[in-house]
Structure formats: structure tokens, C-alpha cells
């Protein structure tokens with residue numbers, strides 16, 4: 001039976017960086033394309049970054065029971081939903097997968113597929129350093145959104161509280177101080193868990 005390696009962590013913990021680097025290091029892990037109801041942006045292609053669908057299509061998929069997990073965000077442009085669907089992309093008889101998500105989506109995946117096939121990879125960075133990296137990343141944007149950066153920093157304190165981590169059964173933590181050390185630790189751990 002295949003496994004789903006699930007990358008999680010607070011904002012600016014380095015999830016995205018680690019996800020991209022792990023994909024290169026472990027090309028045998030397949031990735032999953034999420035769905036979204038947000039409008040397609042310039043340069044994006046349907047089926048590459050996301051599958052872009054409307055509310056009607058989402059409702060139809062929900063009725064068929066193939067929405068595994070869904071997150072809704074109240075943005076300035078309305079409510080945007082992101083979701084994972086059981087649409088044939090995930091074939092655990094043949095493949096292992098690499099997925100990035102939230103603690104809530106991890107729990108929903110555990111419920112849907114069973115905890116035994118999930119391998120949680122929780123990335124941690126000391127708060128001061130994490131905030132510093134968040135600020136550095138924001139400062140080089142064309143239009144830095146510092147308030148949003150702070151909102152996410154604070155929201156993650158609650159979302160990834162020690163109590164929530166305990167409830168989700170997250171025990172192991174990977175410290176992302178030195179990216180190369182962190183990547184090697186994760187790769188070794190995943191190889192051990194998968195084979």
C-alpha cells in the first residue's frame with residue numbers, strides 16, 4: 001500500500017521550499033493537483049497549478065462524495081475555496097505521494113484514507129527566526145502586505161497550537177534551521193517509513 005507524505009508547518013516555516021526540494025530529491029513521489037474556485041491568474045494553466053472550477057462543479061463533486069478536504073478563505077474578492085478531490089489522481093495501490101497542506105487538511109486526509117497510510121512531516125522554526133524570514137520574504141515583494149503577514153503569523157499560533165498538534169497525533173518535528181540538514185533528515189525518515 002502506498003503512503004502519503006504530508007508536509008505541514010506554520011507560515012514561513014519553509015514548507016514550500018522543502019516541498020519543492022523534496023520533489024527533486026525523491027522524484028518517485030507523485031504530487032497531487034488541488035482544485036480551487038478562485039479565478040485563474042495570468043500565466044496559470046488549468047490542471048497545472050490547480051484545477052480551476054466554479055461553485056456549481058464543486059457542489060456536484062461534493063454531492064458525489066469525492067471532496068476529501070476543503071478550505072475556504074474569505075478574501076477581498078469573495079470566498080475562495082481550495083480542495084482535494086478523490087478524482088482518480090490518487091492510486092495508493094501503485095504510488096506514494098508528496099502533499100503539502102494544513103493541519104486540518106492532514107486530519108481530513110487521515111479520516112478519508114486512514115492514519116496508517118499518512119506520514120506527517122511537521123516543519124518547525126523558532127518563532128523569532130520564522131518572523132525574520134517572513135519579513136525578509138515580504139520586503140522584496142512589489143507590494144509588501146505586512147498586515148497580512150502578521151495576521152498569518154498570529155493565526156498559525158492557534159492553528160498549530162500544541163494541543164492541536166497533539167490531537168492530530170503529530171510527534172516528530174523537523175527543525176528547518178539549515179535547509180540541507182533538514183532535507184536530509186526528512187528524506188532519511190521518509191525512506192525508512194516507506195520501505
Ligand SMILES: Nc1ncnc2c1ncn2[C@@H]1O[C@H](COP(=O)(O)OP(=O)(O)OP(=O)(O)O)[C@@H](O)[C@H]1O
Nearest residue numbers: 010011012013014015016017133137176177178179
Ligand atoms: N533553512 C532556511 N534558511 C534560510 N531561509 C529559508 C530556509 N528555509 C526557507 N527559507 C526562506 O524562508 C522563507 C519562507 O519559506 P517558504 O516560503 O518555503 O515557507 P512556507 O512555510 O511555505 O510559507 P507560507 O506558508 O507562508 O507560504 C522563504 O523566503 C525561504 O526562501
